[in-house]
Amino acid sequence: MIVFVVDPLTGNMRPEAPGDTKKDPNVYKYELQCHLGGGDFDTVCLGYQLECVNGPEGVDGIPVTWLKAPVGVPNPAWTYHSGPTCLYDARPEDLLPRIAAQIQRQFESLPISAGTVVAQPSPNTLRGAETNFYADASEQQFDVTMLGQKVHVVATPVQYTWNYGDGTVFGPQPSMGGPLPQDRWGEKTRTSHVYADTGDFQVVLTTSFQGTYSVNNGPPLPIPGQGQFSAPPQTISVWRSITRNYADDCNQNPQGQGCPGMASSR
Incomplete structure (x- = not known):
């Protein structure tokens, strides 16, 4: 000291x-x-x-x-x-405290990828139905120079915030979600969302990363705060579905409403 x-x-x-x-x-x-x-x-x-x-x-x-x-x-x-x-x-031997004082700012300036947004179904979904969203994010590593010293940084995704584009925000929370097989699309998941209106919506994922750093191959030290990084917006188009019941049997009356080639009444 x-x-x-x-x-x-x-x-x-x-x-x-x-x-x-x-x-x-x-x-x-x-x-x-x-x-x-x-x-x-x-x-x-x-x-x-x-x-x-x-x-x-x-x-x-x-x-x-x-x-x-x-x-x-x-x-x-x-x-x-x-x-x-x-x-x-x-003094020169005080470089470690100086690096510690600056590491959070350095961490937040790194080109960390927040990952990508995946939607099921996509790019179109239905109003009133569950649309499953999940994040594709991973750990990333960087080598930087600070005050002439080699600093190795590891960034690990730990929390996710979903802005579904219709005024609904979910998070921050630890689940990145995950894919569903196609025959299960429409099921409610931890990160799914139901749109009440039709239209095009911009879905934005913000990923919070926790970091560690080591100086000149020294032991890993925790970076005090989290860095938050946003993925490029993903456009999702919300459509409506219409169900009609018809009395005609198209085999008996091919000219009936709803039969192939016939206009449907609105």
């Missing part, structure tokens, strides 16, 4: 140097702004944490909270001192 001290000239925190004369009764360290300990982060906090960009010499920093403890106390209880604020002058 790197211990920081208050620079008497600037009032800023800096890493403790050998031979420092301690006039301050405290020593200091930082924690990432939204870090809860271990590999856990406060996902609500991540939504409004500081943006530490364009620091000295154009270098990005990390959002931190400063903690303090009395000098010379073994295994001290660290307490809040100040922050959150931006740290731009971390």
